[in-house]
Amino acid sequence: MTSLLGPGAPVLAFDVGGTDLKSALVAPDGELLGVQRTPTPVQPEHTEKSVLETITRLGAALREQHPSISPEAVGLIAPGVVDDERGLGLFAENLNWHDVPFRDLAEKAFGLPASFTHDVRAAGEAEYRLGPASAYRDALVVTIGTGIAAAIFIDGKPVAGDGYAGELGHSVIAPGGEPCACGGRGCLEAIASAASITRRYNRLTPSPVPGAREVLERARAGDTDAEAVWITALDALGLGLSHATALLAPEVIVLGGGLAQAGDALFNPVRERLYSHLTFHRRPKLMHASIGQNAGLVGAALRARAVLETP
Numbered sequence: 001m002t003s004l005l006g007p008g009a010p011v012l013a014f015d016v017g018g019t020d021l022k023s024a025l026v027a028p029d030g031e032l033l034g035v036q037r038t039p040t041p042v043q044p045e046h047t048e049k050s051v052l053e054t055i056t057r058l059g060a061a062l063r064e065q066h067p068s069i070s071p072e073a074v075g076l077i078a079p080g081v082v083d084d085e086r087g088l089g090l091f092a093e094n095l096n097w098h099d100v101p102f103r104d105l106a107e108k109a110f111g112l113p114a115s116f117t118h119d120v121r122a123a124g125e126a127e128y129r130l131g132p133a134s135a136y137r138d139a140l141v142v143t144i145g146t147g148i149a150a151a152i153f154i155d156g157k158p159v160a161g162d163g164y165a166g167e168l169g170h171s172v173i174a175p176g177g178e179p180c181a182c183g184g185r186g187c188l189e190a191i192a193s194a195a196s197i198t199r200r201y202n203r204l205t206p207s208p209v210p211g212a213r214e215v216l217e218r219a220r221a222g223d224t225d226a227e228a229v230w231i232t233a234l235d236a237l238g239l240g241l242s243h244a245t246a247l248l249a250p251e252v253i254v255l256g257g258g259l260a261q262a263g264d265a266l267f268n269p270v271r272e273r274l275y276s277h278l279t280f281h282r283r284p285k286l287m288h289a290s291i292g293q294n295a296g297l298v299g300a301a302l303r304a305r306a307v308l309e310t311p
């Protein structure tokens with residue numbers, strides 16, 4: 001694979017997810033070396049301690065495997081509510097931490113400058129800076145996987161709202177509807193994320209499926225329950241994206257995450273629904289995410305390199 005990142009400082013990159021933690025050493029030519037998945041060491045409380053231990057160990061192993069490369073910074077990303085500017089993990093629902101100064105802790109653990117960023121914003125930034133959406137100034141990168149969240153770029157700059165911006169998945173589409181993991185009801189995520197599509201369908205069928213892909217397959221094969229679940233999800237996505245469009249007027253909306261792998265079966269009906277809600281508004285192009293499953297690591301590396309460039 002050619003290097004997406006291009007030449008720059010060598011850095012360590014860590015993408016902490018709800019189940020997996022990905023790690024890599026980014027070479028001076030931008031190549032990701034030693035990409036590895038490790039189970040996230042989730043604890044009943046203070047998961048940050050075991051996460052820091054794990055990334056310190058993985059970082060040391062990467063340095064040992066590539067002695068000719070000396071990383072100059074560390075890029076760490078995680079889900080939840082993250083204050084990028086202050087490097088704080090404010091809250092992460094499944095990871096059991098509160099107000100953790102991850103950037104400072106990572107700097108201490110590695111003895112290197114570090115950045116700590118929200119996973120969706122970092123992956124979105126990789127997509128925005130290095131993918132086809134880089135030609136546009138106003139863009140949304142929407143990830144539809146287990147959850148739904150957006151990275152917002154206005155005038156070419158990311159908008160983070162102290163960690164609270166981009167929570168498109170927790171805007172209410174059906175008031176009083178499906179309960180959501182956030183404690184609300186009728187959120188977009190509770191209806192249209194890959195996990196919700198699977199959960200909603202499995203409630204209706206005597207033969208449960210492992211994922212949203214199978215729900216789509218059954219809908220295509222004429223299963224009316226699957227079809228109903230899939231159509232409600234498309235309707236919700238079209239409506240949710242129309243609200244984001246009215247508010248932010250993106251030139252382009254990039255869709256990524258597991259559900260985007262459905263391709264035209266997702267993009268065509270969502271585009272149709274989105275456009276049907278627009279009148280005078282700017283019509284955003286819908287684009288496929290291009291960076292793939294390592295977008296998080298690439299975004300973490302971008303942020304780590306940016307730390308070195310900031311005076």
Ligand SMILES: [Zn+2]
Pocket residue numbers: 169170171180181182183184185187189190
């Ligand atoms: Zn919610």
